[in-house]
Amino acid sequence: MTLDVPEWAADATTAVPYPLVFATVSGAHLYGFASVDSDLDLRASHVLPAHEVVGLRTGPETVERSGDRDGVELDIVSHDLRKFAKLLNSRNGYVLEQLLSPLVVVTSELHAALKDLAPRMITSGHAHHYLGFAHGQQRLYHNTGRIKPALYTLRVLLTGIHLMRTGEVVCDLGVLGARIAYVPELIAAKREAENGPMPARAAAYLAADIPALRAELEQARDESALPGYADPAAVDELHDLIVRTRLGQTSVATGSSPSAVA
Numbered sequence: 001m002t003l004d005v006p007e008w009a010a011d012a013t014t015a016v017p018y019p020l021v022f023a024t025v026s027g028a029h030l031y032g033f034a035s036v037d038s039d040l041d042l043r044a045s046h047v048l049p050a051h052e053v054v055g056l057r058t059g060p061e062t063v064e065r066s067g068d069r070d071g072v073e074l075d076i077v078s079h080d081l082r083k084f085a086k087l088l089n090s091r092n093g094y095v096l097e098q099l100l101s102p103l104v105v106v107t108s109e110l111h112a113a114l115k116d117l118a119p120r121m122i123t124s125g126h127a128h129h130y131l132g133f134a135h136g137q138q139r140l141y142h143n144t145g146r147i148k149p150a151l152y153t154l155r156v157l158l159t160g161i162h163l164m165r166t167g168e169v170v171c172d173l174g175v176l177g178a179r180i181a182y183v184p185e186l187i188a189a190k191r192e193a194e195n196g197p198m199p200a201r202a203a204a205y206l207a208a209d210i211p212a213l214r215a216e217l218e219q220a221r222d223e224s225a226l227p228g229y230a231d232p233a234a235v236d237e238l239h240d241l242i243v244r245t246r247l248g249q250t251s252v253a254t255g256s257s258p259s260a261v262a
Helices: 009-015 027-031 080-089 092-101 109-121 124-145 148-168 172-180 183-192 200-223 232-246
Strands: 020-026 040-046 062-069 070-080 104-106
Touching: 009 020, 009 040, 009 070, 009 104, 020 027, 020 070, 020 109, 020 124, 027 040, 027 148, 040 080, 062 080, 070 080, 080 092, 080 109, 080 232, 092 109, 092 124, 092 148, 109 232, 124 148, 124 200, 148 172, 148 183, 148 200, 172 183
Parallel strands: 040 070
Antiparallel strands: 020 040, 020 104, 062 070
């Protein structure tokens, strides 16, 4: 387990009443600035049994569970494999980050197969996701003046820039933000208080840096060597993987026997 992820994270995934393809940690823990009172965000994919897919009574494409454990707010969201695959094929950076998160709580052979396909699903069009997400977080920062949405804005833009230039998904702002002198100070302040205010001396720098990073992401998108769309052969393989899984030919994990966080 990492220092910030509770030891009981794996056990918490049993709240999803279906076999899990994977469960990983997202949110502030993944982004490198979890505070002492941060929520624990678990993101997962599950497999509905065939009779809940092809019959009259279908199972939930998305399962959501929330609660409190040991004083930590817990949020679990899991998509059925088919829905998750459709999102993955829609240039959705959020599910891509979930799939490739290094903070693994539950894994399986199917999880490994999806991760193997992921590089061929990455496109220059993922920049649209990061630009849109950053816009929403920037607006929230302007409305509240708090550190949390400011860090989210920086993280999203820097992740998008790195993805466009390298094809690699990196979410840790502590790594991505090494080029920005005040980022360590903001991360330290956020770790002390989840909803703390922005230090005045950093606010002026941020006002100039956010538009500059947005322009940098747009330029990185325009100059990216990434394809505009996912590899059609990879999409075909993704389709076949779903079919084989639904027919019981590919192994998935169970919520009762998850692996430890890597």
